[in-house]
Amino acid sequence: MPRFYFNVRHRPGPAGLAVDPEGEELADVNAAREQALFQARAMIARERLTFIRDWMVCSFEITDEDGQPVLTVPFSDTVSESDWD
16 A cells, blocks of 8 residues: 655645655555545644644645655545535
């Protein structure tokens, strides 16, 4: 099974990326997207980090075992479009 790394982008630049050193084995990219949304919802609900003022501007930058970008999942994807109205 491939390993995906869920790096959190919380602001622009190199200092704005929290790197996932462990990663997680998942079936495919679709499973990685679902896991990213699950993790984002959990982080928004539980984490109170002073350096992250707005979770909706954060995203997961998911990479593969070779460090190659696979997918970017904005935390704003945790909210359906109908919730914005």
